[in-house]
Structure formats: C-alpha cells, structure tokens
Amino acid sequence: MNEIEDILKANKTHLDQIQVPEALEGRLRSALNKKAHFPRANRLKSYAATVVILVAMLLSFNYDVIAIYSKQLLGYDQVMNASLKQLSDLGQGQSIGKSVSFANGVSLTVDYVVLDENQLLMFYTVNDPSGHVDEDNISPIMSLKAFWGEYHFQNSQGTMNEEKTEMKYLASFEPPMLFEKNLTLKFSLRQQGREVPAEISFTVNRNTAMGHTLKKTLNKTIVVDDTPITIDSILASPTKTVINGSLQTIFELAKAQLSGEQFRPVYLTLKLIANGKEVQIQGGGTSSGMKGITFHSDYDPLPQDLENLQLELVSLVAEYDVNQQFRLNKPSDGEKQSLNILGQMVEITKIETSKGETHITISSEESLILSRIYLMMDGKKVSLEQTIMDKYDKLPDGRSIHTRTLRFLGTGDELELDVQRMTYSKSNHEMLEIPID
Known part of the structure; x- marks a missing residue:
C-alpha cells in the first residue's frame, strides 16, 4: 500500500x-x-x-x-520510451502474470502485453536466485505460436538489478492476426551446452488491443543518383510508426545480376518530420526475397495533434560492383594521385615499402569503403592483409575525411590497385509530403 x-x-x-x-x-x-x-x-x-x-x-x-x-510494470521504466510510459499510465495493455520455472531455479514470468497493429510488446521478467542472470540463461530466440501460424521475435532490450538476480525485458513480436486469441510463448534455457525448451500459454484480450492512428498506401518514388527508391506505405500505431519501401524489384535485381552491375543496399537514412519536428527513430533494416530488396524504418508514435507529416530521404549507403584496375604512381615530395572510382574521389597520399611489404595510404569521404580490393604487383594479384592506420579529420564544412593505410605482403615495381567492390553514401535530402487526412 x-x-x-x-x-x-x-x-x-x-x-x-x-x-x-x-x-x-x-x-x-x-x-x-x-x-x-x-x-x-x-x-x-x-x-x-x-x-x-x-x-x-x-x-x-x-x-x-x-x-x-x-x-x-514496476522496474520497466528504463526499457520504455515516453510514449510507452504514457500508454502504461493510461492502463493500456493486458496483465498476464504467468510463469515457468526450471530445475536450476531460473524462472521466466510474462507480466504484461501491449498489442496494436504494428507489434505485440511483451514485458517479461527473468529471475535467477544464484545471481547470474546476466549470463544469458534464457535464449533470445523466441516466438509466439498460434493456431494459424507463428509470429516471430523482432527485438528486445532489458535492464538488470544490482544483485544480478533479475532482468526486466521488453520484447517486440510480429502482431498476431485479428482472429488469433490463444498464443504460446516458446523459448528455452541454455544449460550445460544444451537448450531446455519451455512455453507459456495465454489468451489475448482483444478488448485491450489498439489499432492504428494513421495508415496510408503511398507508392511514391524518389530517385537518388539514378537509383529509384519507392516509399510503399506508412503505418502509425500507439507504440510506433513504420515506413515500408523497396529499393529493387525482383526483376530489377535479376537484371542487375545478369548484367554484372550489382547493387547491394547497406543502409538508408530517412527522417520522419511531424509538425516540423523530427520523430525519434527506433530502428530499421533491409532484406532480400521474392519481393526484391525491401526496407523498413521504425519511429516513435506520431503526436496526437498531428497537423502535417513529411519524410526526408537523407542518404543511401550501398555497395557497388566496380571491377576496375588503377595504375599507381609512387608519390614523391608530397605529391598525391587522385583516382575517380564510379564518380567518387580516392586520393593516394603515400606508397611505402618496408621489410618485404607495401603500405598504401588513401584518403576519401567518410562513408567510402573499398570493400573488396587487391594489389597487382608486377602482374601478381595480392590480397589486402589488413588496415593498419585509421583516422578521421573534420573539415570546416562539417564533412569528414577518412584516411587509412592498407597493408599488402610483397613488393613490386609495377603496381595496380584492383577495386572489385566499393561502398559509399549518396545524399539526396528530398522531401516527401505524406497526406494525413
């Protein structure tokens, strides 16, 4: 009391x-x-x-x-953002209170679930009376089994007490379909090199579930340096906002592979702006499948007093096939050699030989990475051994220059840099208006 x-x-x-x-x-x-x-x-x-x-x-x-x-929900403050705390204060969600204990005394309790159209959030507690709860006793591989299918674990975060006897976790799962009510959490305990399976079943009270606050099919395309990026849809709910899109269809992907001009997206930076303020990003990712290369970006929930909504495409980081050789001139007296690789400038600032090794120092924009390179020494292809120096210098205009030294085993009179693949960022800053009515 x-x-x-x-x-x-x-x-x-x-x-x-x-x-x-x-x-x-x-x-x-x-x-x-x-x-x-x-x-x-x-x-x-x-x-x-x-x-x-x-x-x-x-x-x-x-x-x-x-x-x-x-x-x-006592003890979950550190794993909840402001929006989730507000939902909790309003009593949104469903109390579960079901546990499973293992022979070694470790137990898992499902305390609470919050469900909307984007995800099912599960608040659960792991207890270990021995004080070793931080040693990953419970496997992070979890799922929710239902009558019509299985809903996969997406991500989680946790916080531990000082005694290391208790961990409070907040985990996200795919949202169950509307007609699914009876769910079973499937998980396992890692013990002595093996996994002991366990499960907790509960019934979802659909009266406590929340739907969405904004749901739009967009089908808008933004072109970044000849690369079309399609923004397919937005789904905003009380727990988060999700932007879904695609970078290549399955046909475009197949065409690129056949032509040898392959394009592999690494990271897409999108800013969601509501009422003139940036919405905090929660995460995201890309995947390849029968739909081609798709992506999703997750953000905090939208404000209740939403008046306008914009999406800014900031940059696209991708890996590109290059397959080009560049003859190197050994610089002397501070002379530098510039290489134009797919429109990106790479400077050779120093080439040194020592103890049967060749060291090449290069500088480029911060995001540029020569992801697969070789050095041709008198016609012989030599793999990169390691990068032995790595630093960043900030320029007055805010950009950073990345300087590193590449180490190759061996020496030669005639040197060629064989660049197979390169990763770099393309900037855009194009703004897309999202209708909210």
Whole structure:
C-alpha cells in the first residue's frame, strides 16, 4: 500500500489532467439538466452529491490503473520510451502474470502485453536466485505460436538489478492476426551446452488491443543518383510508426545480376518530420526475397495533434560492383594521385615499402569503403592483409575525411590497385509530403 500511495502522489499531475468519459459526462449532464420538483437548497445538495460521486468514481478508476501499473510494470521504466510510459499510465495493455520455472531455479514470468497493429510488446521478467542472470540463461530466440501460424521475435532490450538476480525485458513480436486469441510463448534455457525448451500459454484480450492512428498506401518514388527508391506505405500505431519501401524489384535485381552491375543496399537514412519536428527513430533494416530488396524504418508514435507529416530521404549507403584496375604512381615530395572510382574521389597520399611489404595510404569521404580490393604487383594479384592506420579529420564544412593505410605482403615495381567492390553514401535530402487526412 505504501508503494501505491507513493505512485499516487507522483502521478498527481496525471490525475489533474483526467477527462471525464464522454458517455458518463453526457448522462450526468442530462440528469443535472432535468427539471426538479424540490426546493433550491435540496437541488444544491443534489449537485454537490453528484460531484462527490463523480470525483470518487474517477479516483477509484485511476487508483485501479495505477495499482495494476505498480504491480505489473514496476522496474520497466528504463526499457520504455515516453510514449510507452504514457500508454502504461493510461492502463493500456493486458496483465498476464504467468510463469515457468526450471530445475536450476531460473524462472521466466510474462507480466504484461501491449498489442496494436504494428507489434505485440511483451514485458517479461527473468529471475535467477544464484545471481547470474546476466549470463544469458534464457535464449533470445523466441516466438509466439498460434493456431494459424507463428509470429516471430523482432527485438528486445532489458535492464538488470544490482544483485544480478533479475532482468526486466521488453520484447517486440510480429502482431498476431485479428482472429488469433490463444498464443504460446516458446523459448528455452541454455544449460550445460544444451537448450531446455519451455512455453507459456495465454489468451489475448482483444478488448485491450489498439489499432492504428494513421495508415496510408503511398507508392511514391524518389530517385537518388539514378537509383529509384519507392516509399510503399506508412503505418502509425500507439507504440510506433513504420515506413515500408523497396529499393529493387525482383526483376530489377535479376537484371542487375545478369548484367554484372550489382547493387547491394547497406543502409538508408530517412527522417520522419511531424509538425516540423523530427520523430525519434527506433530502428530499421533491409532484406532480400521474392519481393526484391525491401526496407523498413521504425519511429516513435506520431503526436496526437498531428497537423502535417513529411519524410526526408537523407542518404543511401550501398555497395557497388566496380571491377576496375588503377595504375599507381609512387608519390614523391608530397605529391598525391587522385583516382575517380564510379564518380567518387580516392586520393593516394603515400606508397611505402618496408621489410618485404607495401603500405598504401588513401584518403576519401567518410562513408567510402573499398570493400573488396587487391594489389597487382608486377602482374601478381595480392590480397589486402589488413588496415593498419585509421583516422578521421573534420573539415570546416562539417564533412569528414577518412584516411587509412592498407597493408599488402610483397613488393613490386609495377603496381595496380584492383577495386572489385566499393561502398559509399549518396545524399539526396528530398522531401516527401505524406497526406494525413
């Protein structure tokens, strides 16, 4: 009770901001507006009694919400962002409270789940009385099994207590289909080189599930240096906002492979801007499959008072096939040699030989990486041994120059740099307006 009273005091501001449910407000207003057949003094007493009942109802309702929050979500503050904390304060989600214990005393408890159209969030606790909960006793490979299929684990984060006996985790799973109610969490304990499987079954209360706040099919294409990037859709929900798109269709991918001009995206930087402010990014990734090369970018939920929404394509980092050889001149007296590789400039600042090795120092834009290179020494192809010096210098215009030394075993009079593949960033900064109505 003392913990609950402390939480009530801490949430005083939240209590002051509670709004009366529309249905209740309507009924009370209707009752108050009715003509009464009793004296004015009695009417005042009736009004006062109504107000007291209303306040009692609101305090009782919020007291229950906070009691649930204190019991089920205590200790999860460090793994929740501001939006999730707000949802928790409002009592969104479903209490589960189911556990499994293993023979060695380790246990896993599913405390709470929050479900919307983008994901199912699971709050769970791992306990280890021996104080070794940080040694990855529970395998991170999890899934939710249902009647019609299996919903995969996406990511998680956790926080540990000082005694190392308890870990609080917040895990994200693919959202179950609308008709799925009975779910089973499948996981395992790592013990003595083997995995001990376990499961916890529970029923999803669809009345506590949330849908989406914005859902749009966009099909907008932005071209970055002859590379078309398609923004397919946006799905915003109370827990996060997801942008889905594609970089190459399966036909474009096949064509590139046949022609030998392969393109492999590494990272796409997108900024989501709501009401003129950048929305915090949560993560993202790319994948290849029957749909070609697709990507997704995840952000925090959109503001409730959304007035305008924009998506800025900042840059695309990708790996490109080069397959070119560049004859090297040994620099002397500070002379540098510039190489134009697919429109990107690489400077050879120094070539040195020592103890039967050749060291080549190069400089380029920060994002440029020669991801597969060889050195031809008098016609003999030699692989890169290692990079032995690596530094970044900031320029006045904000850009960074990346300087590193490449080490090759062997020496030769005639040197050629054989560049097979290269990774670099293409900037764009094109803005796309997203309709919100």
